Amino acid sequence: ALAARLLSQPVKWIEDRREYFSATAHERDQFWDLEVAVDEAGHLLGVRGSMIHDQGAFSQVAVNLPYNAATNVSGLYRLPNYQFEWTVAATNKISASAVRGAGYPQGNFAMERLLDRVARELGLDRAEVRRRNLISPADMPYTSPLKSRDGANIVLDSGDFIAGQDKLLDLIDYEGFPSRQKAALSDGRYLGIGIGNYTKGTGRGPFESAIVRIKPSGQITVATGASEQGQGIIHSLAQICAEALGVNPEAVSVTGGDTSAVSIGMGTFASRQAVTAGTSVHVAATELRNKALKIGAHMLEAAEEDLELVDGTVRVRGVPEMAVPLGKIAHAVAGTPGFALPFGIEPGMEAEHNFMPEGLAYCSGSQAAEVEVDVETGGVTILRYIAVQDSGTRINPMIVDGQMQGGIVHGMGNALFERLLHDENGQPLTTSLDQYLLPTATGVPSIALHYDDTACTKNPLGIKGVGEGGTVPVPGVIISAVENALSPFGIFVDRCPIEPMHLVELILAAQQ
Numbered sequence: 046a047l048a049a050r051l052l053s054q055p056v057k058w059i060e061d062r063r064e065y066f067s068a069t070a071h072e073r074d075q076f077w078d079l080e081v082a083v084d085e086a087g088h089l090l091g092v093r094g095s096m097i098h099d100q101g102a103f104s105q106v107a108v109n110l111p112y113n114a115a116t117n118v119s120g121l122y123r124l125p126n127y128q129f130e131w132t133v134a135a136t137n138k139i140s141a142s143a144v145r146g147a148g149y150p151q152g153n154f155a156m157e158r159l160l161d162r163v164a165r166e167l168g169l170d171r172a173e174v175r176r177r178n179l180i181s182p183a184d185m186p187y188t189s190p191l192k193s194r195d196g197a198n199i200v201l202d203s204g205d206f207i208a209g210q211d212k213l214l215d216l217i218d219y220e221g222f223p224s225r226q227k228a229a230l231s232d233g234r235y236l237g238i239g240i241g242n243y244t245k246g247t248g249r250g251p252f253e254s255a256i257v258r259i260k261p262s263g264q265i266t267v268a269t270g271a272s273e274q275g276q277g278i279i280h281s282l283a284q285i286c287a288e289a290l291g292v293n294p295e296a297v298s299v300t301g302g303d304t305s306a307v308s309i310g311m312g313t314f315a316s317r318q319a320v321t322a323g324t325s326v327h328v329a330a331t332e333l334r335n336k337a338l339k340i341g342a343h344m345l346e347a348a349e350e351d352l353e354l355v356d357g358t359v360r361v362r363g364v365p366e367m368a369v370p371l372g373k374i375a376h377a378v379a380g381t382p383g384f385a386l387p388f389g390i391e392p393g394m395e396a397e398h399n400f401m402p403e404g405l406a407y408c409s410g411s412q413a414a415e416v417e418v419d420v421e422t423g424g425v426t427i428l429r430y431i432a433v434q435d436s437g438t439r440i441n442p443m444i445v446d447g448q449m450q451g452g453i454v455h456g457m458g459n460a461l462f463e464r465l466l467h468d469e470n471g472q473p474l475t476t477s478l479d480q481y482l483l484p485t486a487t488g489v490p491s492i493a494l495h496y497d498d499t500a501c502t503k504n505p506l507g508i509k510g511v512g513e514g515g516t517v518p519v520p521g522v523i524i525s526a527v528e529n530a531l532s533p534f535g536i537f538v539d540r541c542p543i544e545p546m547h548l549v550e551l552i553l554a555a556q557q
Contacts, residue, residue: 063476070142071465072110074099075151081159082126087167087174091126092118092159096151100133101140102471107133109194110141113148113246116191116199117517118156121206121242121409122178127191137471143314145455146516149245157241157521158539161528171525172214172240179206179242186502193246197404201244203499204409204435210242212497213411213433222415230533235420236428237530240413243518246405247510248320248503254310255325257286257333259394261379263357263372265290265297267330270310271322272302276512277444278318282326284440285506289330290337290371291354309399316510319440320406324504329396340374340390406501408509410434412453412518416526420534420552423545425461425527431493437501437509449494449515456519457484460541531555 049056060068079094098111111131119127160178164171180187182205189199214220222238229236254270267286273279283297290297300306301322311321334354341359342349345367353362360368375394378386386392415429432449439445462482466474475481500507520541527548528538534555540547 062478066465066476066481067139067473070105070140070144071101072141072144072147073151073459074138074141074465075111075114077151077155079155079159081163083163083167085167087163087169087177089122089124089178091128092124092156093126093128095129096131098131098133099138099141100135101138102136103140104133104135105140105142107141109143110148112194114151114155116193117149117152117244119189119191120153120156120244121180121201122156122160122175123180123184138467139465139473145452145513146245147315147513149243149513149517150456150459150520153241153243153517154521154524154541157518157525161525162537172210172219175240175242176207176210179210181207193405195250195404199246199407200404201407201409202502203437204407205497205499206242206409206411209409209433209435209497210240210411212495213240213413213431216431216433216493216495217413217415217429219413229417235418235530235533236415237418237526237528237532238413238415239522239525239527239529240411241518241522241525242409242411243514244407244409245316245510245514245517247316247408247512247514248402248406248508249315249317250321250402252311252399252401253318253321253325254307254397254399255282255322255329256307256395256397257326257329259290259333259337259371259375261372261376263370263375265292265371267297267299267326268303268306269299269301269322269326270307270312271318272313274313276313276318276448277441278313278322281319281440281444282322285323285326286330289327289334290357291334292357292371296357316408316512316514318510320501320504320508320510321400321402323440323506323508324400324402325398327506328398328400332396332398333394336390336394336396337371337374340377341369343390344369344374344377400504402503404503406437406503406509408434408436408511408514410514410518412522414522414526416523416530418527418530418548420531421549423548423552425523425543425545425548427457427488427490427523429493430490431495432515433495433497434511434514435497435499435509436511436514437498438507439496439498439511440506440508445511446494448511450492452513452515453492453519454484454489456516457489457523458482458542459516460520460523460543462542462544464542464544
């Protein structure tokens with residue numbers, strides 16, 4: 046952009062894959078060392094340990110990632126004692142920055158691995174250990190002693206985590222799995238099952254902006270700092286505005302992230318836009334709705350409580366022919382020289398709101414995977430994957446499904462494929478997509494999505510974000526399933542991704 050300005054002509058930059066891998070950011074590179082204390086029934090008494098976060102050569106969000114990871118260890122579980130120290134290590138490797146999940150998957154992975162260890166050491170069922178430690182509905186709202194980065198308490202305000210896990214176990218036939226596993230083993234096949242529970246902070250502040258306008262032409266516009274990057278936020282905001290004003294979403298034009306339309310705004314990150322921008326649009330559009338009803342009452346000479354807003358018109362209930370369209374209402378308060386506005390009515394049909402959330406809204410859920418491991422090649426096949434998600438009010442269920450599917454597939458890559466390698470001088474060795482592998486259509490099963498939605502109490506729409514939540518538990522779930530499949534070898538897996546070569550090495554070492 047700067048070169049184009051200096052030269053006063055178009056400039057095109059074509060980046061090859063090697064340059065991209067050398068200059069982009071990664072995120073998951075952390076080293077953990079943990080101890081867990083439990084009673085004989087598997088109830089958590091405390092966790093302590095440390096973590097080193099490899100920040101690479103430059104600091105973009107150096108504190109954010111390890112902070113999120115460290116404060117997500119407790120997740121949905123009651124953890125009475127916690128002592129943790131983390132270190133940010135500046136190295137000469139590629140710099141780290143936030144990737145979908147932004148530290149939450151690492152903290153979740155650590156706790157879920159500990160719970161599997163507890164179950165194994167005490168001879169308890171993995172699901173039962175989790176159930177005994179989950180925060181119950183009676184504890185809600187649950188305030189953690191830990192705080193988020195903005196200094197606000199971590200408050201889980203709603204959700205039934207125990208019911209969510211129970212539903213997940215029924216869906217994947219958890220009780221029937223041991224017989225399936227035994228039958229497969231008799232045929233020389235190694236099946237495993239893994240489960241995990243998770244939460245993800247969403248709707249991060251400090252604010253997001255929205256200006257809603259109804260023009261004399263009848264056109265409805267929304268301007269917001271929210272930015273569309275493929276997650277469908279523009280359509281969702283149109284839906285929210287349309288519902289408040291009684292119109293079809295196609296009648297609403299939304300402009301996001303454009304300073305010519307709105308002067309302030311934060312943008313897209315931290316699964317925040319539906320919560321923050323959505324609430325701002327809702328509040329502003331509701332204000333315009335109330336104003337339209339007040340003006341309509343004056344124009345129709347009717348009581349305000351007798352009016353309704355339907356199909357873009359204010360009309361008298363039961364008398365649909367007594368109606369005035371929103372455009373005409375906007376025209377009436379646009380101002381005409383020499384004529385007064387109706388008493389007590391401000392000019393124009395425009396409302397602005399900047400929603401400032403008090404703390405994060407936390408989505409949550411449970412996920413399970415059934416896998417098969419080829420002990421000769423170390424290949425892992427995901428046979429089934431099921432998720433039970435609580436995202437509060439879902440503005441657009443199809444968009445939520447897409448976000449969940451994309452997030453889960455991203456997590457599959459984190460669990461099985463994606464690793465950036467460097468040489469001893471910090472130069473990247475992974476510089477192409479035949480070295481940095483990604484999940485593809487042939488390796489991703491049909492993902493079964495189910496929802497147990499409870500409304501968030503921290504915003505008027507009851508929304509909990511969804512964009513990153515699906516990614517958070519996947520590495521822990523899949524690694525747990527792989528470890529379960531290899532239980533005849535007594536193998537313990539403490540890392541991800543778990544590449545085929547490493548699995549074969551573990552199997553050979555166990556056999557020897």
